Amino acid sequence: MQTTCDLNPRRGRTTTLSAARGGSSVPSARIGILGASGYTGAELMRILLQHPHANIKYLTADRSAGLAFSEVFPQFSYVKGLPRLSKFEDMSPEKWGQEVDIIFCCLPHATTQLVIASLPPSVKVVDLSADFRLADIEVYKQWYGGEHKAPELQKEAVYAITEFSRDQVKACRLVANPGCYPTAAQLPLVPLLRSGLISQEDIIIDAKSGTTGAGRSLKQNILYCEVTDGISAYGIASHRHAPEIEQGLREAAGGKEVVINFTPHLMPMSRGILESIYVKTAPGKTAADLKAHLQGVYAQEPFVHVLEGSKVPETRLVRGSNHCFINVFADRVPGRAIIVSAIDNLVKGASGQAVQNFNVMFGYPETTGLLSPPMFP
Numbered sequence: 556m557q558t559t560c561d562l563n564p565r566r567g568r569t570t571t572l573s574a575a576r577g578g579s580s581v582p583s584a585r586i587g588i589l590g591a592s593g594y595t596g597a598e599l600m601r602i603l604l605q606h607p608h609a610n611i612k613y614l615t616a617d618r619s620a621g622l623a624f625s626e627v628f629p630q631f632s633y634v635k636g637l638p639r640l641s642k643f644e645d646m647s648p649e650k651w652g653q654e655v656d657i658i659f660c661c662l663p664h665a666t667t668q669l670v671i672a673s674l675p676p677s678v679k680v681v682d683l684s685a686d687f688r689l690a691d692i693e694v695y696k697q698w699y700g701g702e703h704k705a706p707e708l709q710k711e712a713v714y715a716i717t718e719f720s721r722d723q724v725k726a727c728r729l730v731a732n733p734g735c736y737p738t739a740a741q742l743p744l745v746p747l748l749r750s751g752l753i754s755q756e757d758i759i760i761d762a763k764s765g766t767t768g769a770g771r772s773l774k775q776n777i778l779y780c781e782v783t784d785g786i787s788a789y790g791i792a793s794h795r796h797a798p799e800i801e802q803g804l805r806e807a808a809g810g811k812e813v814v815i816n817f818t819p820h821l822m823p824m825s826r827g828i829l830e831s832i833y834v835k836t837a838p839g840k841t842a843a844d845l846k847a848h849l850q851g852v853y854a855q856e857p858f859v860h861v862l863e864g865s866k867v868p869e870t871r872l873v874r875g876s877n878h879c880f881i882n883v884f885a886d887r888v889p890g891r892a893i894i895v896s897a898i899d900n901l902v903k904g905a906s907g908q909a910v911q912n913f914n915v916m917f918g919y920p921e922t923t924g925l926l927s928p929p930m931f932p
């Protein structure tokens with residue numbers, strides 16, 4: 556059992572563990588968070604403040620640069636050991652690039668590539684934006700509307716849903732953390748395509764998200780009055796997560812082309828992603844076969860759970876946790892199955908998975924800092 560956990564971001568490079576763990580010292584990682592004043596930044600702070608090997612050195616912001624940490628995040632003001640007056644810095648890697656072992660990039664896409672390219676090569680990176688997710692920079696240009704500014708770095712980036720990529724993550728410098736919708740879709744679909752239990756054709760993903768998915772900056776479409784008491788589809792047939800999901804599914808299908816129908820919806824809730832996914836089963840296979848396969852694949856996984864019986868995954872059951880809940884149901888239509896997948900967009904869909912990847916990169920137990928149970932209701 557751990558007995559001491561110093562939450563002070565300015566602390567030294569080692570964390571003392573208890574005698575029960577052999578009295579050893581495990582090196583802490585010196586961390587910078589770029590874009591720390593947004594939603595994924597706040598969620599990273601919430602997780603890393605409970606992480607025994609996280610030594611948070613720098614937090615950057617744009618509009619909030621120069622503001623006190625406690626002013627932007629009053630919720631953390633009374634966490635023991637946090638200096639209340641520490642301020643958000645501006646983005647000047649030359650000031651701090653030498654003093655961190657890892658940065659988490661929580662910046663809007665297209666703002667990260669040059670920043671990461673300017674860092675010393677010894678600094679590891681987990682990028683939460685979409686800047687390094689698409690392996691083909693032409694596809695990036697088509698969906699993100701501009702040339703990729705760090706094509707060489709793109710080649711070394713590892714797209715990492717942790718459960719599928721541990722060996723590559725261990726060895727890499729730059730992790731492209733997946734998007735929230737793609738995480739909820741690929742966790743059930745990748746094993747099913749790899750095993751040939753479903754067809755790569757006719758995959759329909761009907762997705763719903765809470766408004767934190769859109770970030771913390773002011774936007775008319777996420778104002779309370781625009782979102783409450785209703786549901787709206789957006790990005791119809793044009794959402795940039797479609798090519799990201801297809802990239803992962805194509806690899807799982809052994810390179811065969813996979814084209815999905817993907818429609819996201821905005822829901823009047825702060826957190827959560829729910830996806831109802833419609834698939835065609837392979838000849839002779841049933842929904843029960845799909846479920847049994849996923850149960851086998853995820854039996855030992857700490858964060859991915861195939862629910863028992865006909866229990867239905869819900870966003871409120873995973874809220875605030877790094878868990879993904881999945882279940883598979885037989886459709887009324889012969890030869891088809893319905894998969895339901897739920898995550899918290901800010902945790903398994905962003906900052907939780909980022910910390911899971913960080914743990915793998917630095918050789919810490921993968922669940923470190925991530926074992927808080929879901930908040931309910």
Ligand SMILES: NC(=O)C1=CN([C@@H]2O[C@H](COP(=O)(O)OP(=O)(O)OC[C@H]3O[C@@H](n4cnc5c(N)ncnc54)[C@H](OP(=O)(O)O)[C@@H]3O)[C@@H](O)[C@H]2O)C=CC1
Nearest residue numbers: 590592593594595616617618619661662684768770771905
């Ligand atoms: N929200 C979610 O559920 C998910 C988000 N992501 C991705 O993670 C990244 C962060 O998302 P999120 O936290 O929601 O976004 P927010 O809008 O909440 O936060 C963005 C952060 O970046 C800073 N920032 C904005 N523009 C610039 C700029 N030009 N230069 C430097 N800093 C800047 C902001 O500073 P300030 O506030 O001070 O202006 C803020 O700290 C995005 O790429 C997003 O697509 C990925 C998965 C899920």
Ligand SMILES: CC(=O)N[C@@H](CCC(=O)OP(=O)(O)O)C(=O)O
Nearest residue numbers: 684685734735736764765768769
């Ligand atoms: C509700 C909402 O607006 N969600 C965001 C997705 C958030 C996410 O995962 O996105 P990135 O690919 O930007 O990292 C969107 O649809 O653009």
